[in-house]
Amino acid sequence: MQLALSTWPEVEEYLTRSTGIIIPIGSTEQHGPTGLIGTDAITAEGIAIGVGKATNALVTPTINVGMALHHTAFPGTISLRPATLMLVIRDYLVSLSRSGFTKFFFINGHGGNMATAKAAFSETYAHLQDLQMEQEIQCYLANWFMGGAVYQLAKELYGDKEGSHATPSEVAVTQYLYPDAIKTAFLEPLIPSTHGIYSPSDFRRRYPDGRMGSDPSLATPEHGQRFYDAAVQELSKSYHKFLQS
Ligand SMILES: [Zn+2]
Numbered sequence: 001m002q003l004a005l006s007t008w009p010e011v012e013e014y015l016t017r018s019t020g021i022i023i024p025i026g027s028t029e030q031h032g033p034t035g036l037i038g039t040d041a042i043t044a045e046g047i048a049i050g051v052g053k054a055t056n057a058l059v060t061p062t063i064n065v066g067m068a069l070h071h072t073a074f075p076g077t078i079s080l081r082p083a084t085l086m087l088v089i090r091d092y093l094v095s096l097s098r099s100g101f102t103k104f105f106f107i108n109g110h111g112g113n114m115a116t117a118k119a120a121f122s123e124t125y126a127h128l129q130d131l132q133m134e135q136e137i138q139c140y141l142a143n144w145f146m147g148g149a150v151y152q153l154a155k156e157l158y159g160d161k162e163g164s165h166a167t168p169s170e171v172a173v174t175q176y177l178y179p180d181a182i183k184t185a186f187l188e189p190l191i192p193s194t195h196g197i198y199s200p201s202d203f204r205r206r207y208p209d210g211r212m213g214s215d216p217s218l219a220t221p222e223h224g225q226r227f228y229d230a231a232v233q234e235l236s237k238s239y240h241k242f243l244q245s
Pocket of ligand 1: 031039040110165167
């Protein structure tokens with residue numbers, strides 16, 4: 001059930017049986033020569049919609065621009081600064097808690113969002129108390145790409161060629177969801193992702209084609225479906241558990 005495709009009376013009715021909601025959060029950033037700029041938003045949104053269907057939960061519009069400052073030396077990347085992203089997350093939470101939602105399950109597609117999202121949760125808990133809103137809320141950050149089953153499958157299919165950015169697993173999920181947008185290109189030998197993440201220009205010097213230790217040419221739409229199903233199954237369980245906690 002998608003919030004954007006619902007009416008307010010439907011949302012009001014939903015709230016009589018659940019105060020949980022799923023928020024997909026991704027990023028709009030370079031993903032190497034063959035990965036879509038929207039990879040992290042596409043995967044988070046697709047998986048969130050799948051979890052929403054499996055659990056009968058409402059799914060909000062995706063926060064599809066995240067914290068991707070280190071990718072901004074590549075054309076097409078859009079990034080919010082951490083402070084901006086924190087305010088975006090806080091405003092989602094304040095608006096939805098006014099409606100009566102109390103349990104916020106974020107499905108995240110981008111490692112670079114993790115620190116900022118957690119900081120935003122802390123800010124929001126305190127902010128809601130300052131506003132003297134009666135409602136206590138709880139937030140949970142689920143990184144689909146770090147789930148046990150997904151991690152295991154990536155290891156089995158790609159070994160150390162999974163890498164840490166523009167990975168074959170995330171590219172495979174986009175290939176499954178958008179088969180008409182599959183890209184191919186010549187790929188240089190991979191560069192191990194052993195260097196830290198600093199400035200945008202340092203990142204581009206270190207990882208000239210944008211990949212970090214990954215070989216996305218191994219991705220297939222069939223693999224993508226397996227990752228998708230594993231992530232939906234795992235996160236549906238986590239969502240139920242979170243609701244009960
Ligand atoms: Zn990504």
